[in-house]
Amino acid sequence: MENLKVLIVDDAKFICELVSKIVSDAFPQSVVKAAFNGEEAQSLLSSETFDIVLCDWEMPKMSGLEVLEWTRSQPQYKTVPFVMITSRGEREYVLKAIHAGVNDYLGKPFTNEQLVQKMNKVLGKQAAPDKAKQAKAAKMLQQERAKVEVTPKSVSKPKGMANLRVRDQVFKCAIKDMSLKDVLVVVKNAGVFPQVLDQAVIDIEQLSGDSVARVNGFIQMVQAADPHINSAFINIKVTLVDDDPDKMAHLSKYIASVR
Numbered sequence: 139m140e141n142l143k144v145l146i147v148d149d150a151k152f153i154c155e156l157v158s159k160i161v162s163d164a165f166p167q168s169v170v171k172a173a174f175n176g177e178e179a180q181s182l183l184s185s186e187t188f189d190i191v192l193c194d195w196e197m198p199k200m201s202g203l204e205v206l207e208w209t210r211s212q213p214q215y216k217t218v219p220f221v222m223i224t225s226r227g228e229r230e231y232v233l234k235a236i237h238a239g240v241n242d243y244l245g246k247p248f249t250n251e252q253l254v255q256k257m258n259k260v261l262g263k264q265a266a267p268d269k270a271k272q273a274k275a276a277k278m279l280q281q282e283r284a285k286v287e288v289t290p291k292s293v294s295k296p297k298g299m300a301n302l303r304v305r306d307q308v309f310k311c312a313i314k315d316m317s318l319k320d321v322l323v324v325v326k327n328a329g330v331f332p333q334v335l336d337q338a339v340i341d342i343e344q345l346s347g348d349s350v351a352r353v354n355g356f357i358q359m360v361q362a363a364d365p366h367i368n369s370a371f372i373n374i375k376v377t378l379v380d381d382d383p384d385k386m387a388h389l390s391k392y393i394a395s396v397r
Contacts, residue, residue, distance in 0.1 A: 142168040142261075143187065147179040147205060148194040148223070150354050152379035153246075156337070157192060157223070157253065164254045174381075176200020180208060187214060190261060192253075195224035195231065196352070198382055203234055210239040210267065219260035223248070225303075225339040225352045236275035239267035246354060247304055247337035301341040302374065304332040304357065311374070313342070316393055318386055320355075320377045324363055327372050332357045338376050342392055351388035354380050 142165050146157045154172040161170050171186075173179035177199045183191075191209060195202035202222055209215045219241045224231070227245040235243055241260040244252060302309040302323060307330070311323035321340060325331065332338065334357050342351040355376040362369035380386070 140167050143189045144168055144170045145179065145182060145188040145191045146170065146172045146193075147174075147176070147191065147197070147202065148172070149174050149197040149381050150194070150379045151381070152356070153194065153223075153354060160250045160253050161192075161257070164250075164257070176202070176205045179205050183209060183212070183215065188218065190219045190221070190257060191215075192221050192223050192257075195222060195226045195235075196382055196385065198384065203238055206235065206238045206240055219257075221256055221260060223253075225354060230279065233275045233279045237272050237279065239272065241267075246339050249305065299343055302332070302376070303339040303341070304336045307332075309374075314373070316389070318378070318389055318393075320358065320375055321353075322373060322375050324371050324373055327362075327370055331360055331372050332374060334358065334360060340376060342389075351385060351392060353378050353385060353389065 144161050144165075146154050146161070148154050148157070151174065154174065158170045158172060161168060171182060171188075173182055175197050179191075179193070180200070182188075191205075193202045193205055200208075202224060206220055206222070209218070209220060220239070221242045221244055222235050222240050223244045223246065225246040227243075232243055242256050244256050298313045300311055300313055300321075300323060302311050302325065309325045309331070311325040313321060313323050315322040323340070336357045338355050338357055340353050340355065342353065355378040357374060358377045359373070359375035361373045361375075363371035363373050
């Protein structure tokens, strides 16, 4: 596809660099630009014209949802493909994005092939958001909120537990140590575990049980917990790449609560 102009919006520079490389390799003649928050995205979208937007959800200053809503309010971007690339894959988030006019949704972590397939899919059929789908999403959101109002809060998970998501797998793990730069977790040795430099997302249960700190990173180290070949547990160290102040505040509170 010639002369394709792509805007990547993500507060994690590591993700922007990764997505830029994937897009440039798949579409050699494309022009790729990056914004590290919603306001930068707004400025670029106003001063230039882009053929597709690849946007994160959780960012400082403006969320990805707010960027999407603003983009759809601009006449020149009514039909431009908008793909939400985020670790927020919960039903409520997906419904909100559909209601706001997203074209597609890609969960982190993702493979090169998954991203390119999503781009080809939405670029192949540019059209205004489906009003019927938007209305259906709005109705389903109302139903979800009604359920929350009548359903008691679930019991909190054990302190120090998390989910590590890598590629298409989810690893239940215990947090051994953590800082604002990296986290060390331990998982049971089931014969399958992440590889060094894989993209990763860690879901951390807060002590209150009311919210989850979801952090992006990459696998820095995979190591047997015991010094023998049949080690029952595997240590995994994840380097964090998020720059979002809100996420850092969540992590600071979590770290303070377990020390």
